[in-house]
Structure formats: structure tokens, C-alpha cells
Amino acid sequence: MATFLLRRLGLMVLTLWLLTLIVFFGGQILPGDPARATLGNLAAPSAVQALDHQLGVDRPLLIRYLSWLGGLLHGDLGTSYTYRTAVEPFIRAALINSVKLAALAFVIVVPLGIIGGVIAALYVGRGTDRIISVTGLSLSSVPEFVSGIVLLVIFGVELKWLPVTASAGAGASALNQFRHLILPAIPLVFVLFGYIARMARAGTIEALNSDYTRTATLKGLPETTVIRRHVLRNSLLPTITVIATQTGYLIGGLVVVETLFDYQGLGNLIYKAAVAKDFPMLEAGVLVIGVVYVVATLIADLLLTWLNPRLRIGGTE
Amino acid sequence: MSGYVPQPADPGVPSPAEPVASLDRTGGYLGPTGQAAVAAASRATPARWRLLLRRPTFFVGAGILLFWVVCAVFGHLFAPYNPLAQNLLANNAAPSGAHWFGTDPLGRDVLSRVIVGARDILIITPLATIIGTILGTALGLAMGYFGGAFDQVAGRLVEAFLALPFVIIAFLFVVAVGSSVVSITIIIGLVFTPLIARTVRTAVLVERHQDYVSASRLLGESPARVMFAEILPNVMPAIVVEFTVRLAYAVFAVATLSFLGFGVPPPTPDWGADISANYVGLPAGYWWETLFPALALASLVVAVSLIADSIEQVLSA
Numbered sequence: 001m002a003t004f005l006l007r008r009l010g011l012m013v014l015t016l017w018l019l020t021l022i023v024f025f026g027g028q029i030l031p032g033d034p035a036r037a038t039l040g041n042l043a044a045p046s047a048v049q050a051l052d053h054q055l056g057v058d059r060p061l062l063i064r065y066l067s068w069l070g071g072l073l074h075g076d077l078g079t080s081y082t083y084r085t086a087v088e089p090f091i092r093a094a095l096i097n098s099v100k101l102a103a104l105a106f107v108i109v110v111p112l113g114i115i116g117g118v119i120a121a122l123y124v125g126r127g128t129d130r131i132i133s134v135t136g137l138s139l140s141s142v143p144e145f146v147s148g149i150v151l152l153v154i155f156g157v158e159l160k161w162l163p164v165t166a167s168a169g170a171g172a173s174a175l176n177q178f179r180h181l182i183l184p185a186i187p188l189v190f191v192l193f194g195y196i197a198r199m200a201r202a203g204t205i206e207a208l209n210s211d212y213t214r215t216a217t218l219k220g221l222p223e224t225t226v227i228r229r230h231v232l233r234n235s236l237l238p239t240i241t242v243i244a245t246q247t248g249y250l251i252g253g254l255v256v257v258e259t260l261f262d263y264q265g266l267g268n269l270i271y272k273a274a275v276a277k278d279f280p281m282l283e284a285g286v287l288v289i290g291v292v293y294v295v296a297t298l299i300a301d302l303l304l305t306w307l308n309p310r311l312r313i314g315g316t317e
Numbered sequence: 318m319s320g321y322v323p324q325p326a327d328p329g330v331p332s333p334a335e336p337v338a339s340l341d342r343t344g345g346y347l348g349p350t351g352q353a354a355v356a357a358a359s360r361a362t363p364a365r366w367r368l369l370l371r372r373p374t375f376f377v378g379a380g381i382l383l384f385w386v387v388c389a390v391f392g393h394l395f396a397p398y399n400p401l402a403q404n405l406l407a408n409n410a411a412p413s414g415a416h417w418f419g420t421d422p423l424g425r426d427v428l429s430r431v432i433v434g435a436r437d438i439l440i441i442t443p444l445a446t447i448i449g450t451i452l453g454t455a456l457g458l459a460m461g462y463f464g465g466a467f468d469q470v471a472g473r474l475v476e477a478f479l480a481l482p483f484v485i486i487a488f489l490f491v492v493a494v495g496s497s498v499v500s501i502t503i504i505i506g507l508v509f510t511p512l513i514a515r516t517v518r519t520a521v522l523v524e525r526h527q528d529y530v531s532a533s534r535l536l537g538e539s540p541a542r543v544m545f546a547e548i549l550p551n552v553m554p555a556i557v558v559e560f561t562v563r564l565a566y567a568v569f570a571v572a573t574l575s576f577l578g579f580g581v582p583p584p585t586p587d588w589g590a591d592i593s594a595n596y597v598g599l600p601a602g603y604w605w606e607t608l609f610p611a612l613a614l615a616s617l618v619v620a621v622s623l624i625a626d627s628i629e630q631v632l633s634a
Binding site: 011014015016018019021022023026134137138140141142143144145146149150152153157249251252253255256259260270271274275277282286289290293294 | 374473474476477481482483484485486488489490492565569572573576577578589592593602604607608611614615618619621622
């Protein structure tokens with residue numbers, strides 16, 4: 001177990017380092033001069049040059065990468081071109097907002113998806129299964145801004161049940177914040193439902209067809225006991241992987257939802273940074289997303305290994 | 318010459334040793350489809366393809382897709398108005414006999430824009446998916462066949478890329494090189510490459526240890542020949558499934574980029590761009606300007622997903 005853990009952590013560090021390369025050099029191919037973008041078209045060339053020097057963007061690429069990486073290792077995420085202050089407080093605030101929204105989406109979708117998938121599996125091939133599977137598939141494939149707009153029109157504009165923006169304003173109560181986050185969370189729930197239900201269904205079908213389920217049924221256990229004690233416990237394993245890996249998708253979806261509902265989250269921050277060519281902000285934001293994904297995958301791996309002794313004995317992938 | 322190609326004993330019964338969901342990282346991002354694609358490789362026979370004709374969801378999907386293809390190719394001939402013609406005296410007009418879907422803030426006919434708007438998205442998505450599939454297949458074949466250090470290095474890079482939501486990578490690059498039909502096509506193709514490579518690699522690993530591969534290597538065939546002439550035909554069904562699934566994601570991605578303002582530049586009719594340009598009019602009650610492009614988009618993605626799902630189900634049932 002210890003070597004397994006060490007190996008996983010080593011691979012994670014390697015992946016994170018490659019990620020810094022991709023993010024940094026990906027960010028650098030953005031054309032345009034950040035000082036020019038900040039100062040506007042009418043600024044004097046000397047002023048642009050001075051700001052370029054002040055921001056450090058006139059140094060060679062490799063030196064900039066190394067100093068950026070050195071800063072990261074010391075917890076310094078860089079200085080925003082647009083705001084001229086450290087990006088860290090922006091990223092932190094945006095991350096907290098995004099986590100609230102993502103957490104609400106997960107809290108709604110995980111039980112729904114698992115229940116939907118298990119029900120579909122119990123009625124496999126019949127009408128209920130078809131309805132759940134096709135609905136899930138259709139909902140997953142509709143882009144978030146399409147479902148978001150439909151929800152916005154129905155519940156925000158026509159019925160006026162829920163607020164049309166996601167931000168409740170400073171100092172709002174938890175309940176008020178929650179009300180504002182319901183509408184933005186639903187498009188994310190729609191997209192994730194299909195994936196989670198699909199994995200839960202596949203896992204349950206496999207468990208239902210297994211020898212241990214047959215043994216449990218043949219030794220006379222009631223059906224509900226068989227399903228609860230033998231089927232569900234085994235069927236939910238693959239679902240954990242999907243839930244963890246979908247965090248990566250979720251943040252991509254957040255870009256759209258946060259823009260649509262004007263919510264100050266990480267997706268919105270990255271989007272605005274990309275439009276303003278604010279590289280340090282963009283790089284830090286994208287890197288944080290990568291780290292969240294890599295850590296979520298690691299946790300899912302460890303959880304699976306812990307829950308499934310067969311993997312522990314095998315030790316490696 | 319092509320050696321012994323093993324046939325599965327009974328394509329209808331998945332072998333018990335084969336897990337429903339892959340527990341390693343290769344089954345990760347964007348759901349279980351890659352795994353299903355790999356599983357499909359061993360089961361594609363002409364009889365199975367004919368099963369497609371018995372699936373109602375396939376017909377529904379194909380019918381809708383065909384409708385939009387007709388609109389994309391001939392739409393300019395039967396659209397009631399010029400989709401670019403402005404008429405500021407008749408702007409924001411509600412649906413009526415003259416304008417079935419109403420008019421937008423510039424007085425352009427929404428129905429005509431919806432019909433002609435099918436064109437760019439139906440040019441970009443198949444081309445982008447083809448580029449991604451060709452590059453991904455080549456990379457995946459090489460990773461799976463050569464293994465070793467090459468596989469390790471490429472695998473780590475792929476993993477690092479997958480840590481970022483593909484919408485974010487795509488818009489990072491689109492911001493960098495500017496948006497046009499060509500640039501969006503190439504960027505989405507490149508973003509898909511690692512995803513497809515990973516699925517193909519997994520499929521190749523299954524084939525690699527088959528007798529026919531060893532036999533053709535013993536016959537002295539070059540690695541390129543073994544990969545492309547021997548292994549490729551056997552992993553083709555996995556690639557077909559992967560292609561159709563990615564096609565649906567491509568529609569999703571192109572529409573999302575358009576919505577975020579990184580799509581085909583205006584005034585070209587485009588569903589995503591029209592939605593993002595007009596949804597500010599929703600509180601004022603101009604729902605038709607947003608709803609009809611949104612429905613068009615939703616119907617296209619759902620259609621492609623239904624086709625992809627039918628193919629996958631037929632091959633993996």
C-alpha cells in the first residue's frame with residue numbers, strides 16, 4: 001500500500017509539472033502585448049515599453065517560466081496584468097464561489113444519478129430503463145447555456161420563482177445564497193446526470209449478473225436484501241471514478257454557467273482573464289483547475305483501492 | 318498474409334473477466350464511452366451493424382441530422398429571407414405569418430438565420446472530429462504498439478492535457494490564433510487528439526498480445542505495417558464508436574465556443590452566437606430570438622448523441 005501510494009504521488013507530481021509547462025507555454029502563444037492591452041491603443045510607445053519592463057514580459061521565455069515556477073513553489077501565483085496586484089486573492093475568492101456552486105450541483109446530482117441508474121438496471125431493457133437512459137443521454141448532450149436559458153426564461157422571467165443572477169450580494173444569508181445558486185446548478189446537474197446514471201446502471205447490471213448475486217438469491221435471501229447488501233455495494237465502485245473525473249468537466253461547464261448567470265466564480269474569472277489577455281491570472285486559474293482535477297482523481301483512486309481489496313493486492317494499474 | 322484473426326466465440330456474451338468499467342485512469346475523463354468503444358472492437362460484425370436498423374432512437378437521430386444537413390447544404394435556397402438582411406423598422410417582431418419565428422433586434426428573420434445557421438457548425442464538427450480521429454488513432458497505435466518509454470512520456474502528456482476541461486483548452490487556443498472556420502476546426506481536432514489516442518491505445522493493448530500480431534512480426538513485417546495493416550482493422554469498430562461519440566462533443570464544443578464569443582465571427586448566422594447576442598432581450602419578453610436557435614442546437618446535439626449511442630449499444634449489447 002505504501003509503495004502504491006508513493007508511486008501515485010510521484011506520478012501526480014510529474015503530471016502537475018507537465019501541466020505547468022502546458023499552461024505556461026499555452027498562455028504565451030496568446031498574441032498581443034499585455035501592456036498595450038492594459039494601456040489602450042492611444043498610449044505612447046515609451047509608456048508601453050516601460051510597463052512591459054515593469055511586468056517583466058520583455059525577458060526571455062525560459063527565464064520567465066523558471067521565475068514563474070519558482071514563485072509557484074513558494075505559493076506565489078503571480079501578479080495580475082490588469083489589476084497590478086497579486087492574483088492569489090482573486091483566485092481564492094473565485095474558487096470558493098465555484099466550489100459552492102459545484103458542491104450544490106454534486107449534492108443534487110449524485111443521489112439522483114445513482115438512483116436513476118440503479119432503477120434503470122433493475123428494469124433493464126424495459127420501458128423504464130429506456131426512458132431513463134434516453135432522457136439522461138439527451139440531457140447530457142445539451143449544452144449548459146441552452147438548458148440554462150430555458151430554465152432562466154421559465155423560472156426566472158415568467159414564473160419569477162427564482163432570481164436570474166447567481167450572486168446574492170455581499171453579506172447575504174446562506175439561505176439567500178442557496179436560492180440564487182439553484183438555477184445555475186441545474187444545467188450542471190442535467191449534464192452530469194446522464195454520465196453518473198450510465199455508470200451506476202452498468203455497474204448494477206454487472207453485479208446483478210454475478211455469481212455472488214445468484215448465490216445470495218438461491219440461498220433464499222429476500223430480493224431487497226440481495227440488492228442492498230450484494231448488488232449496490234459492488235455496483236457503486238465504478239460510479240466513484242466517474243464522479244471524480246467529472247469534476248474536470250464540471251469546471252469547464254462552470255465557465256458557461258457562470259458567464260450566463262453572471263457569477264464571480266473561477267470559470268468566469270478565467271474567461272475574463274482570457275479576454276483581457278491577463279496571462280498570470282489565466283495561468284493561475286487554469287493551473288488551479290488542473291490541480292483540482294488531479295487531486296480528485298488521486299482521491300478516487302485511493303478510495304477505490306480501499307473499497308476494493310482485489311486492486312490492493314494487485315498493487316498497480 | 319494477414320495472419321490468424323481470432324473471432325470471439327459468441328459476440329453476444331461479454332466475457333466474465335472483462336470489467337464493465339475500467340478501474341484504471343484510462344476510463345476517466347468524459348465518461349465511460351471510451352471503455353465501451355474498446356469493448357465494441359471485438360463485437361463488430363455485419364449482423365450487428367444491421368441491428369442498428371431496428372433501433373427507433375437511431376432513426377429519430379438520423380432523421381433530425383438529415384434535416385439539418387439539408388438545411389446546411391440547400392438552406393440558402395429555401396430560407397424565406399436573406400439571413401443577413403436587416404430591417405430596423407420591423408425589429409424584435411413576434412412570430413407572425415410573415416416571420417414564423419419572428420425577427421431579431423436588427424430586424425433579421427429568425428427562421429432564415431436558424432436554417433442557414435446549420436451550415437458552419439455542420440462543416441466544423443465533422444472535419445474537426447476527422448482530424449482528431451486521424452491524429453489520435455496514429456498516436457494511440459504508436460503508444461499501444463511501442464509501449465515502453467514512448468508510451469510513458471506520451472501517456473503523461475495526454476494525462477496532463479486531460480486534467481484541463483476541453484472547453485478551456487479550446488478557448489485558450491482560439492483566443493490565441495483568432496476565430497475562423499479553419500482555426501476552430503483545427504483547434505477542436507487537436508483538443509480531441511489525446512482523448513481519442515487514449516481510447517485507441519487501450520484497444521491496441523488488447524490486440525497487441527494476440528497471435529496474429531506476433532505472427533506478422535515474425536514474418537518480418539515493419540512496425541508501420543503491423544500497426545496500420547494488421548492491428549488497425551481490428552480496432553476499427555472502437556474508432557467508429559469513438560468518432561460518433563466525439564462528434565456529439567464537437568457540436569457541444571463548437572456551440573459553447575460560439576456562445577462565449579469565440580466562434581465564427583458575426584454577422585454569419587450561428588446558433589450559439591445568436592443565442593448569446595439575443596438572450597439579453599429575454600427579460601423584455603423577446604423569447605423567440607433565443608428559443609428557436611436554442612431548440613435547433615439542442616435538436617442537433619441530441620440527434621448526434623442518439624446516433625452515437627445506438628451504434629455503441631448495438632456493438633456492445
